[in-house]
Amino acid sequence: MPAPATATQPAVPAKPKRRLWPLLLILVVVLAGAGGGGWWWWQGRQQADAEATPAKPARLPAQYVALEPSFVVNLADDDAVRYLQADVQLVTRDPATLKALETHGPSIRNRLLLLFGQQQSRQLAQRAGKERLQQAARDEVRALLKAEGEPDKVEAVIFTSLVTQ
The missing domain is CATH 1.20.5 (Single alpha-helices involved in coiled-coils or other helix-helix interfaces)
Structure with missing residues (x-):
């Protein structure tokens, strides 16, 4: 143990x-x-x-298409004969839209002449009226291009000169 x-x-x-x-x-x-x-x-x-x-692809530079000659139209005022003279340029960054704008230039001018002739001088007296006209013109151009089956990438319609008398 x-x-x-x-x-x-x-x-x-x-x-x-x-x-x-x-x-x-x-x-x-x-x-x-x-x-x-x-x-x-x-x-x-x-x-x-x-x-x-x-x-991201680099953003393409803006391309401007001048609609020559200047637009001159009678305004739709009832009280007096008034005129509108406007120099217009279209803005796009899309090469296909640029080509379409050049192709359909006469139709675009026609549509814009009709649109400008419907305006009244009191509508265009203020900046807001001019901006509404720019938007309406852009919409007209886009609608025409779309109806023609073309690309409609128009960014803006700009006035380089706008005179009412």
Whole structure:
């Protein structure tokens, strides 16, 4: 029978304590490697997404089509004979629309002459009236081009001169 344990002698021989620092070092290395690998994967993914996204095409410069000669029409005033003289230019950035504007120039002039002849001088006295006329003229041009089966990307109708008398 083994001798009973005394206060000076332990009953079971003591095992040497394991040191924690090698285990912690391995854990830190593994976590750092996983973090670095995750960062590397994320950067590669971001670069692949940036390459896959198509770049926006550069915006084409505005092209202006002058409708020559100046428009001169009688206004629709009842109280007196009044005239409108306007120099008009059409604005587009689309080459196909530019070609269509040149092709259908006579029809566009006709539509705009009819539109301008329906105006009254009091409507055109204020800026808002002139801006409404510009929008109506743009809509007329677009409608004509659409009816002809042409591209209708007309951005604006601008007046380079507008005189009422």
